[in-house]
Amino acid sequence: MSELKLCQGPKCHTYTTQDRLKGMKGSKTFQTRRKSSFYYGNDNFCSMICYNDWFNKFGEQAINHFGRTTEPKKLTEQNAWVKDYDYNYRDQHNPKSNYRSVNKITKEQRPLTESQYDDSTYTLNTGE
Numbered sequence: 001m002s003e004l005k006l007c008q009g010p011k012c013h014t015y016t017t018q019d020r021l022k023g024m025k026g027s028k029t030f031q032t033r034r035k036s037s038f039y040y041g042n043d044n045f046c047s048m049i050c051y052n053d054w055f056n057k058f059g060e061q062a063i064n065h066f067g068r069t070t071e072p073k074k075l076t077e078q079n080a081w082v083k084d085y086d087y088n089y090r091d092q093h094n095p096k097s098n099y100r101s102v103n104k105i106t107k108e109q110r111p112l113t114e115s116q117y118d119d120s121t122y123t124l125n126t127g128e
């Protein structure tokens, strides 16, 4: 039995659906949803509505707390490498690797081995 968690939406209990209605006649309350897992916001919210309610209430503080982006980030030649491969590659006579790194800025391509392709830590990027 997995542990139940509460939706973190600050207004979850104010949405009056039957599944939120708890208690016996005379002492009924609508309550925050409680489930073993949620679909939204990294498993913290029962719905996009609750996810947005959280952001509307706390988002500004959260951005200021964790650091507001004040300058545009830049994708440069040094960090524009992505992995790619041909889904339909079937040429047995061409020994060239089907896996490759592609630079989104220069369009340069460099071959990759399959294990480099599968290694999530392998990259040609040298910056963020």
Ligand SMILES: [Zn+2]
Pocket: 007, 008, 009, 012, 033, 045, 046, 047, 050
């Ligand atoms: Zn909720």
